[in-house]
Amino acid sequence: MSAEVPIVFVNMPVSAIERPSLALGLLKSALARAGLQSAIAYANLWFVEYLGPADHGLLQKSPPEDALVDWLFAGIAFPESKLDQGLFLDRYFERNPIQLGKDLAESRAHLHKLRSLISRFIDWTVDKILEQRPAIVGCSSTFTQHVSSLALLRRLSLRSPATVTLMGGANCESLMGRTTHASFKWVDYVVSGEADALIGALCCDILNRGRAIPPADLPFGVFGPGHREAGYPTTSRGDLVPRAVVENLHDLPLPDFSDYFTELGRSLYTDRVYPGLPMEFSRGCWWGERSLCTFCGLNGGSIAYRQKPASQAAEEMIEMSARYGSSRIEAVDNILAIDYVEKALPHLTALPDKLAIFFEVKANLKRHEVEKLAAAGVRWIQPGIESLDTRILKLIGKGTTSAHNVQLLKWCRQYGVRVSWNMLWGFPGESDSWYAELASLLPLLHHLQPGAAVRLRYQRYSLYHRAAEKYGLKLIPAVSFHYVYPLLEADLADLVYYFDDIDDIDIGGHFSARAANHRPGLHAVGMGIDAWLKAWSEPKLPTLSMRDSGDEITVEDTRAIAVAREHRIKGLGREILLAADAGLPEARLRERMEAANATLTELNEAIDNLIDRKLVARLDARLVGLPLWNPYPPMPGLTAFPGGYFENFSDR
Structure with missing residues (x-):
């Protein structure tokens, strides 16, 4: 990074090192289309070398609402802050x-040590960036990158006052974004929303006029220095703050990932990173337009x-794979387009x-659709399962049922498609009795892929945030951020993405924090999830499979509940x-069997027998067969994730 480049974008920690930044790759391509040269500095790759894989892994796994990464960088971003680190x-x-495999005193001392190392990392990163003598330095902030970006830009602005600073991304x-701009004066420009269509003109203007662009000349969704004096613009939509939107995605250029692969080739861990290519084929959510999930x-x-368009999506996957020599494609879309399967x-x-x-x-995929996904190379999906209880799914607006979700898990296991899914808990209005019933279902499913139990997070823009009173919530900025940002409560409420319910702020995300006598149903589900995950950690996975000779079905069952x-x-x-x-509705199945001259008594006895053998489950007035058809392909291993894989030996 020695040649002069007028614009440098920085991908700050902590973000995955096994894939390039899609956001910055898109911006680099957009600038090239506008005739501007830019470079992307992968400070996240430098950071894992600086800290080592073990500590980097700890930070990646830390819940974002607990703000550990933000706290580590806060001493550089806000050196004047007197907030209590001990609290x-x-x-x-x-x-x-449970952290680091150390006792509490050692763990606390270790985190203090990491925090003390951040200053040297920021200085080293600033040195690397300034080698290119950029006129503009920008950071894209998503999830836990906000304070690290603020820290970098503050130190850089002190070292190079003439350099114009820029921020954007989901956290803006x-x-x-408006609160970020108003609160942190060393950030010159903030882009709210989608920058693809405006970044070229904006950077051209900044290169010509620096910080002196009048507010009236800035694109919609961009806040500049002049807004701090003249006041900020408003709009009639959403939270009344401008947000740039790109209407036509098909005209966007493909992202430029060349800087990532160059930097990865220099990394100490290049032999341990199996990179994936993040790609984008849609924005927004077609299901959310109809019925927004509450959370x-x-x-x-x-x-x-x-x-x-569907044909364009396929062509772009093929082109990007050939360009960068990787067959791993991670679609970052919120939801698969309806017409892509066909x-x-x-x-x-x-x-x-x-x-x-x-x-x-969406979790209501049919068997033939999963089969087509698998045949096309879709080796991994993330469906919006969220729960295996229909009452909970209805409560949160998922538009699916327990039967849908179990069937999807079965078809994915049948066709060798790995599933990432969570069992969310802690919803306003849920009943512990629902969890008590749900717990009895879980042992039947040990041959299917388990999900992790995750407590609900209250996010900005969700219905829980926008209509908190309707759900009986009193939301405040997640408490951990009060020890990170030196801001007034009202400003903090306008800045952060995660919130806590003031009546339930000390529970944490762990089932162990819920006493069995307080939420016995939830406790039972927690124990059931643990047992399910343990079954999948064994060398030989549980099986429930069948073969049909035409006269007799033979079922093999190695589940613990068999x-x-x-x-x-x-x-x-x-x-x-x-x-x-x-998964036929039971009434329809009964009609079919009665048409074949089965008596009511025979039918009831046969159904009860299959349920007693734990081969069929009664879900949502349906009889759902649980066995897979033998043979079926093996599941892809964790190393096969299409979004890339970092072989972190410290996790073993």
């Missing part, structure tokens, strides 16, 4: 009792769904060498098990 750590370890959406705040001020996947299925693709999807190791199902039982494989 921050008290709260952190109360909510995260609308009100958060979701991912789309900021605009849920409006826009997508690239219109995009055939192009990918026809490839002689398949790509390895990740998509987020009634027998082998079952032989004939006659009416076989017909019911075959019908239940599709």
Whole structure:
């Protein structure tokens, strides 16, 4: 990084080192289209070398609402702050009792040591950036990058006062961006919303006029130095703060990841990183336009769904894979476009060498759709499962049922598609009795892929945040941030993304924090999830599979809950098990069997027998067959994640 470059973007810690920054890659391509040269500095790669993989892994796993990464960088971002570091750590370890494999005193001392090292890292990073003598330095902030970005830009502005500073990204959406700009004077310009269409003109103007651009000349969604004196613009939408939006995605250039691969080639850990390519084919959420999930705040001020044509999506995957020599494609879309299964996947299925693709999807995919995904190279999905209880799913507006979700887990296991999903808990209005019933279902599913139990997080832009009183919530900025930002409560409330309910702020995200006698149903689900995860940590995974000879179904069952190791199902039982494989409504299944001359008594006995053998579950007035068809392919390992993989030996 020695040649002069007028614009440098910085990807700050803590973000994944196994993939380039999509946001910055898109901006670099947009600037090139405008005739401007830029470079991306991957400070996140430098940071893992500076701290080492073990500590970097700790920071990546730390819950973002507990603000550990923000706290580590806060001493540089806000050197004048007198906030109590001890109180921050008290709260952190109360909510995260297991850290580093050390006792509490050692863990506290270790985090203090890490915080003391940040200054040297920031100085070294500033040196690297200033070698290029940039006129503009910008940071993209998502999740835990906000304070680290503020720290870098503050130190850089002291070292090089003539350099214009810029911030954008998800943490700069609308009100958060305006508050960032108003509160931190060393940040010259903040972009609220989607910068793709405006970044070229904005940077050209900054290169010509520096900090002296009049507010009236700035693009919609950009806050500049003049706004601090003249006042900030407003709009009639959302939280009344401007947010830039790109209407047509199909005209956007492909992201430029060349700086990432150059930097990765220099890294100490280059042999341990298997990079993936993040790509974007849509923005917004088509389901959220119809029925917004109560807890979701991912789309900021605009849920409006826009997508690239299906054929373009397939072509771009193929082109990017060839350009960077990686078959791993991670779609960052909130949800798979409705027409991609029929219109995009055939192009990918026809490839002689398949790509390895990740998509987020709605959880009501049918069997044939999962089969098509697998055939096209979609090896990993993240469906919005969130729960296996229909009452909870209805409470949060998911538009799916327990039966849908169990069937999806079954079809993914059947076709070798790995699933990332969470069992969320802690929703306003939920009943502990629901969890008590849910706990009895979990042992039946040990042959399917488990999800992690995660406590609900209250996010800005979610319905829980926008209509807190409706849900009986009294939300305040997540308490940990009070020990990070030296701001008044009202400003903090306008800045942060995560919130706590004032009546329930000390629980943390762990089932162990909920006494069994306080929430026995939830406690039972926590124990059930632990057992499920443990079953999947064994060398040989649990199985429940069947073969059909045409006269008899033979079922092999190695689950811990198995009634027998082998079952032989004939006659009416076989017909019911075959019908239940599709999760038919029980009433329709009964009609079908009665049409085949089964008596009511015979039917009831056969159904009860399959349920007693734990081969069929009754969910949402449906009979859901649980066995997979044998044979079925193995699940992709963790190293196969299409978004990239970092072989962190310290995790072993």
